[in-house]
Structure formats: structure tokens, C-alpha cells
Amino acid sequence: xxxxxxxxxxxxxxxxxxxxxxxxxxxxxxxxxxxxxxxxxxxxxxxxxxxxxxxxxxxxxxxxxxxxxxxxxxxxxxxxxxxxxxxxxxxxxxxxxxxxxxxxxxxxxxxxxxxxxxxxxxxxxxxxxxxxxxxxxxxxxxxxxxxxxxxxxxxxxxxxxxxxxxxxxxxxxxxxxxxxxxxxxxxxxxxxxxxxxxxxxxxxxxxxxxxxxxxxxxxxxxxxxxxxxxxxxxxxxxxxxxxxxxxxxxxxxxxxxxxxxxxxxxxxxxxxxxxxxxxxxxxx
DNA sequence: CTGTGGTCCTGTATGC
DNA sequence: TGCATACAGGACCACA
Numbered sequence: 217x218x219x220x221x222x223x224x225x226x227x228x229x230x231x232x233x234x235x236x237x238x239x240x241x242x243x244x245x246x247x248x249x250x251x252x253x254x255x256x257x258x259x260x261x262x263x264x265x266x267x268x269x270x271x272x273x274x275x276x277x278x279x280x281x282x283x284x285x286x287x288x289x290x291x292x293x294x295x296x297x298x299x300x301x302x303x304x305x306x307x308x309x310x311x312x313x314x315x316x317x318x319x320x321x322x323x324x325x326x327x328x329x330x331x332x333x334x335x336x337x338x339x340x341x342x343x344x345x346x347x348x349x350x351x352x353x354x355x356x357x358x359x360x361x362x363x364x365x366x367x368x369x370x371x372x373x374x375x376x377x378x379x380x381x382x383x384x385x386x387x388x389x390x391x392x393x394x395x396x397x398x399x400x401x402x403x404x405x406x407x408x409x410x411x412x413x414x415x416x417x418x419x420x421x422x423x424x425x426x427x428x429x430x431x432x433x434x435x436x437x438x439x440x441x442x443x444x445x446x447x448x449x450x451x452x453x454x455x456x457x458x459x460x461x462x463x464x465x466x467x468x469x470x471x472x473x474x475x476x477x478x479x480x481x482x483x484x485x486x487x488x489x490x491x492x493x494x495x496x497x498x499x500x
Numbered sequence: 501c502t503g504t505g506g507t508c509c510t511g512t513a514t515g516c
Numbered sequence: 517t518g519c520a521t522a523c524a525g526g527a528c529c530a531c532a
Contacts, residue, residue: 219527248509250525295509296523311510330509332526383527391525402513462503482525 218293218389220277221431227274234269234281234324241265242289243319249297249313249328252290253336253345263337264289264316270342276354276387279337280345288341290348291474294332300325325365328383354388355425362425366417369409376412377405378480380424392460393431395485397424399459405484407494430456459485 224368225264229329239291244250252258270282285351291297304323308315314326314335322422328333339343349469353360367385369379376396380389389397398405401416408416414492458468463476477484 292527294527296511328509329511330524332509372502380504381526483523 218295218297219390219393219419219428220356221279221393221428222390223279223293224356224432225435226293227272227279229301230272230279230281230299230324233326235324236268236269237322237333237356238266238268238319239264240319241315243315244313245308246313247314248330249326249334252334259312260335260337273277275344275348276351276383277358277390277471278345278348278350278351278387280341282342286340286342288338288345289335290338290341290345291326292333293337294328294330294334297326297328303476325460351387352385353382355421356388357387357427359387359451360425362418363414363420365421367434369417370412370414372409374409375406375479376403376409377418377484379409380420381480386421386424388428391482391484392457393424393428395460396458397421399463399485400427402490404477404491404493405486411494436498447452459487461485 242261244261246367250257250260255263264283265463267285267287269282272279274279274280277292279291279293282290283289291299296311302323302325304317304321309325309327311329312325312327313331316324317325318324328334336347336403338347341347351459352365355362368385369376372379377394379385380394380397381391386500395405397420403412403420459474462474463485465474466472467474467490470489472487472489474485475488478484
């Protein structure tokens with residue numbers, strides 16, 4: 217479940233491991249994770265040889281690894297993707313999909329159980345890959361303007377959670393941080409965006425930035441071995457989540473029991489008191 | 501253009 | 517015990 221804080225943790229970890237390193241060999245162990253590399257798996261193995269990494273970059277949940285000639289390797293972790301740095305003597309982890317041999321004698325490995333993620337070459341993509349241009353700025357970007365984004369959101373007509381999950385409106389937010397942000401802003405996930413004020417939506421976006429910053433400071437959220445950093449270490453932020461995954465447990469604000477509801481093919485968690493369904497009348 | 505729902509994947513947990 | 521089903525969900529795409 218890598219969202220922005222987890223992807224940023226991976227990016228900064230990669231920065232110290234691959235920046236300035238040259239690729240000596242590439243092995244693709246499963247074709248699916250390179251499905252977006254149109255020339256195919258064997259081309260991916262040959263076309264990268266001899267190129268050198270610059271510092272990895274990120275927008276929302278997309279990563280890219282600029283190369284010294286102006287191209288870039290684009291990477292998305294999907295649901296379960298991991299980058300690992302290992303000695304070549306270390307046996308390959310289960311579900312290892314792509315391996316790069318680097319000129320410092322280490323291996324970079326892309327491991328992905330469910331294979332929703334992938335890696336591919338983006339010609340000329342060092343500055344901003346074409347495959348990432350449709351992704352909106354994330355709340356950590358210096359150019360991110362919560363009020364401007366909020367104006368766009370209140371002009372739309374969908375449930376607020378759907379819109380903050382839309383990576384072309386604001387990027388980096390996934391199911392966990394959407395629920396956490398909505399809890400902090402005391403909003404029901406299905407509140408029609410057109411019923412909200414710009415001020416309220418801008419506040420929600422600032423909450424999203426805060427909750428993701430809190431998570432980033434502790435290395436990202438993880439529940440299991442599906443998200444780990446480049447050294448295989450889990451983050452510990454799950455202890456401080458307020459609603460996500462807490463069905464049946466008391467709301468930390470008011471004590472009402474958190475509920476889990478199906479929404480848009482996924483789960484949503486909310487406090488039935490702090491985050492009432494829009495239009496619900498509550499008598500004192 | 502906007503909104504909605506289905507699909508891809510595999511490992512783990514749960515139910516009968 | 518064993519098999520079947522549900523579930524996890526980010527990005528993309530088809531369709532109304």
C-alpha cells in the first residue's frame with residue numbers, strides 16, 4: 217500500500233544507493249513488471265547497459281530514476297513493489313522481478329508480489345517523463361496550491377474521497393491517507409464536493425499534507441512485509457493511524473466505534489459521529 | 501468532458 | 517482437512 221510517504225522513503229533511500237552508479241547488467245525475471253516498456257523485456261535488459269543514474273525523483277506515487285543521457289527509468293510500486301539493495305551473494309527474495317548489477321558490486325532489485333507495479337524506460341524523461349505529465353502536483357511540491365486545487369474540486373460533482381484519490385487532481389493520496397485526512401477534517405467520504413466550501417476543501421488538503429508528513433517522519437506506514445524500505449525495514453506509523461483499519465475500535469476523539477464500509481471497490485473507515493453521512497440530522 | 505465500475509495480480513485469511 | 521471465496525488496492529480503460 218505504498219502512498220506518497222512510502223514512495224518518498226524509497227526515493228530517498230535509493231538516492232544514497234544508486235546516484236552516480238553505472239549499470240553493468242540487467243536481468244528481467246518476469247515480463248509483466250516491464251509491460252510498459254514497449255520494446256519488450258530483452259530490450260530493457262540491453263538498452264540500459266553503461267548508463268549512470270542521477271538522483272531519483274518523485275511526483276505523487278510515481279518515481280523516476282534519471283540517467284546521465286537525459287532518459288529515465290520510470291518506476292511505480294503499485295500495491296506491493298519494493299526496491300532492495302543487496303549483495304549479489306544474497307539469495308533472491310521471492311517475487312524478485314528485475315535485477316540491476318551496479319558498478320559498486322551491489323545489486324538493485326525490484327521485487328513485486330502482485331505485479332501491479334512496474335519499471336520502464338522513458339526516452340528524454342529525466343526532467344519529467346511523458347508518462348507522469350498527467351499526474352497532478354502532490355501536496356509536498358513547492359508549487360502545490362491548496363486553494364487552487366480546492367476551487368477545482370468544488371466545481372466537480374462526486375464524493376469528496378473519489379476526488380482526492382484522483383491522481384490528476386492531487387497526487388500521492390491513496391486509500392489510507394484519504395481516510396486519515398477525512399477523519400482529521402471531520403468529513404464523510406461521500407460528501408458531494410459541490411456542497412463543500414473552498415475553505416473546507418483547502419483545509420482537507422492541508423490535513424492530507426500533515427498526515428503524510430507525520431508518516432514520512434517515521435518511515436512510512438506498513439502492516440506487513442508488502443511495504444519495506446530499501447533495506448527491508450518496515451515503518452511503524454500504523455500505530456498512529458486514527459481510523460484506517462480500526463473498525464470496532466473507539467474513535468480517538470469521541471469514543472464512538474469506527475465503522476468500515478465498502479466504497480468504490482475498496483474499504484472506507486470513518487467515525488459514525490465525527491464524520492456523519494451528509495444530510496444526516498442528529499438530535500441533541 | 502465527467503462520473504462510474506471493472507480489471508489486472510498473488511498471497512493470506514476466512515468460511516463451509 | 518480441503519477446497520472455495522473474499523480481500524488487499526493503484527492505475528488505467530471502457531462505457532454511459
